Amino acid sequence: MVREVMARMERFPQKEQGGIFQNMEDAIMAAKKAQNIMQKMPMDFREKIICHIRKKTREEGELLARMGVEETGMGNVGDKTLKHLLLADKTPGTEAITTKAWSGDRGLTLTERGPFGVIGAITPCTNPSETVLCNSIGMIAGGNTVVFCPHPQAVQVSNYAVQLVNQASIEVGGPENIVVSLHNPTMETSSYMMKHKDIPLIVATGGPLVVTAVLSSGKRGIGAGAGNPPVLVDETADIKKAAIDIINGCTFDNNLPCIAEKEVVALEQITDELIYYMKENGGFFISNEELERLTSLVMTKKVLNRSCVGRDAKTLLSMIGVKAPEETRCILFEGPKEHPLIAEELMMPILGIVRARDIEDAICQAVWLEHGNRHSAHMHSRNVENLTRFGKAIDTAIFVKNAPSYAALGFGGEGFCTFTIASRTGEGLTCASTFTKSRRCVMADSLCIR
Ligand code: NAD
Numbered sequence: 477m478v479r480e481v482m483a484r485m486e487r488f489p490q491k492e493q494g495g496i497f498q499n500m501e502d503a504i505m506a507a508k509k510a511q512n513i514m515q516k517m518p519m520d521f522r523e524k525i526i527c528h529i530r531k532k533t534r535e536e537g538e539l540l541a542r543m544g545v546e547e548t549g550m551g552n553v554g555d556k557t558l559k560h561l562l563l564a565d566k567t568p569g570t571e572a573i574t575t576k577a578w579s580g581d582r583g584l585t586l587t588e589r590g591p592f593g594v595i596g597a598i599t600p601c602t603n604p605s606e607t608v609l610c611n612s613i614g615m616i617a618g619g620n621t622v623v624f625c626p627h628p629q630a631v632q633v634s635n636y637a638v639q640l641v642n643q644a645s646i647e648v649g650g651p652e653n654i655v656v657s658l659h660n661p662t663m664e665t666s667s668y669m670m671k672h673k674d675i676p677l678i679v680a681t682g683g684p685l686v687v688t689a690v691l692s693s694g695k696r697g698i699g700a701g702a703g704n705p706p707v708l709v710d711e712t713a714d715i716k717k718a719a720i721d722i723i724n725g726c727t728f729d730n731n732l733p734c735i736a737e738k739e740v741v742a743l744e745q746i747t748d749e750l751i752y753y754m755k756e757n758g759g760f761f762i763s764n765e766e767l768e769r770l771t772s773l774v775m776t777k778k779v780l781n782r783s784c785v786g787r788d789a790k791t792l793l794s795m796i797g798v799k800a801p802e803e804t805r806c807i808l809f810e811g812p813k814e815h816p817l818i819a820e821e822l823m824m825p826i827l828g829i830v831r832a833r834d835i836e837d838a839i840c841q842a843v844w845l846e847h848g849n850r851h852s853a854h855m856h857s858r859n860v861e862n863l864t865r866f867g868k869a870i871d872t873a874i875f876v877k878n879a880p881s882y883a884a885l886g887f888g889g890e891g892f893c894t895f896t897i898a899s900r901t902g903e904g905l906t907c908a909s910t911f912t913k914s915r916r917c918v919m920a921d922s923l924c925i926r
Contacts, residue, residue, distance in 0.1 A: 494639035495656040500665045500672075504623055506653040507594045508674050511621040513651040515591065519570050521650065526569040526613050528644035533564035533609050536640060540605040543633040548601050550786025555729035558887070559606045559895075566886045566893035567613040572908040584923040589912035591619030592677040596669045598690065600682045602732040602786065602823060604630035605637035607681050607895045612641045612655050614894070615679075617908035623675065624657040625666040627682070635659075670695065677911070681896045691900070698910065699900035700734075703851030704821040705874075705881065706842040707737040708866055710835060710857040711746050717878070718856035719753030725854070725880030727758070727805045727825045730786045734897065735852040735874055735881045739818045740829045741842045747831050751808065758805030759827070760789060762798070767809045767817075769796040774826070775816045789825045813841045835862050839869050846870055851899035854881055873897055873904040 497503035514522070533540075537560030541553045576587040595615050599607040608624055615622045626634030638657045645654045658665055670678055670693040679698045680690040687699035707725075709718050726737040742750050755761060762770065773796055774784050784792060789807050793800045806825045811818055818828035830845075832838035846853055852874040857863050867875050874884040874897065883889030884905075896906045903910050 495642040495653050496635050500668045503656040507621040507656045510651045510653045523570045524648050525645045525650045528648050530564040532640050551729040551732050562893050563610045567610050568892045568907040569617045579924040583920045586917045590915045595620045596623050596675040596678040598625045598680045601627035601630040603895045604634045608634050608637040610895045614908045615911045618911040622655040625661050698898050700896040700898045701900040703734045703849050704738050705852035706845045707854040708842050709742045711743050712858040713856035715749045716753045721880045723757045731825045732786045741838050744831050759808040760800050760804040761808045785823045873899050
């Protein structure tokens with residue numbers, strides 16, 4: 477795989493290899509130069525570059541998926557390939573940048589969306605190339621160029637995606653270095669980027685530490701932080717469908733998406749039936765003794781064991797000496813909401829199930845489990861009142877009803893795709909318009925022809 481990738485990298489003869497630099501200052505300067513060119517380009521030309529990025533993402537989605545799994549040891553190639561196809565098809569481009577107009581006796585006023593300039597984007601190891609490509613489409617559509625700081629555990633695949641974007645630009649006659657990155661990104665280089673005078677906006681996709689770092693930078697920051705999405709099932713739900721949807725959502729890319737079902741809160745009277753159908757659909761219910769061993773493995777000394785993140789259920793079970801049946805997709809157990817494998821965001825296909833007395837109790841427990849992240853929550857119910865009550869109480873950027881969590885990304889649901897969900901700072905699902913600033917243009921006493 478590495479040899480295959482190196483061969484593809486040689487398509488960039490220049491020493492910085494398609495936007496990958498040795499030091500941050502050079503990277504920022506190159507992105508600034510590209511942005512000066514970009515600013516003068518017609519919107520149509522931005523769209524032409526974006527179309528080509530989409531095409532290349534479709535063509536190389538599977539390779540990127542294989543690289544991501546190989547480099548990070550997380551997720552699975554089939555689902556990661558689907559994620560690349562999804563972002564290629566459903567990430568909004570320039571059409572998301574709209575103008576508002578007021579016209580009347582005193583003339584014409586427009587509010588237009590303009591670029592910030594060079595955006596600094598910090599990306600995670602859980603969706604590495606997906607985030608780089610999705611951010612690139614939205615940020616370029618807004619007229620910006622981007623300095624990426626990829627997660628050190630996913631540098632190769634993230635930088636390969638950066639090169640792909642530059643290649644797309646160059647092939648249609650656009651500038652080089654519309655997105656840039658470093659050969660060896662570190663905390664120090666991220667910190668240099670965050671303080672740089674030529675970076676007016678920082679977008680962080682990752683856990684709580686990076687979002688806090690960005691929000692403390694003194695710059696405008698968009699913080700797409702951690703979640704711990706509960707899925708609530710009440711007695712009115714189609715229980716069999718709920719079980720299938722929950723297993724499908726929870727196991728997608730081995731539970732890496734931040735939106736994926738991380739624990740279940742079920743009403744007492746339907747919990748046994750729900751577990752029955754979950755077991756029929758690849759759920760493997762573990763014993764108390766196995767749960768103890770799994771807890772020691774996954775939360776070693778109460779800290780998340782990162783070598784378990786993004787692993788599939790059978791691998792996790794084999795790590796505690798359990799040989800699971802071939803069809804196993806998800807590990808199930810019952811427990812109180814405070815159990816560490818329920819309360820913590822794990823990002824692996826382990827679903828703790830919490831019983832609730834009634835809908836009040838269920839809502840209360842699910843809200844507690846979301847920890848005020850205001851990120852994602854899901855529910856299976858046919859009772860509109862219950863759905864409304866939970867939606868209001870949990871107050872998350874994403875609330876999926878009667879579907880797997882990935883419907884929120886436009887996969888089996890309506891709406892656009894993004895891999896940067898700004899939960900902490902409130903922008904919600906980001907797209908091109910999120911990466912633009914507002915500008916009012918006024919023509920007094922003319923141009924109104926009503
Ligand atoms: P992570 O926080 O370990 O790393 C994310 C990025 O931040 C990396 O590039 C890392 O190098 C950088 N980073 C970390 N701490 C930093 C600091 N103090 N200063 C500067 N940079 C820093 O996260 P991860 O393991 O790569 O991704 C998983 C986490 O991200 C989960 O919590 C998940 O919920 C969250 N996530 C959120 C979204 C969203 O859209 N809200 C999307 C994907 C992942």
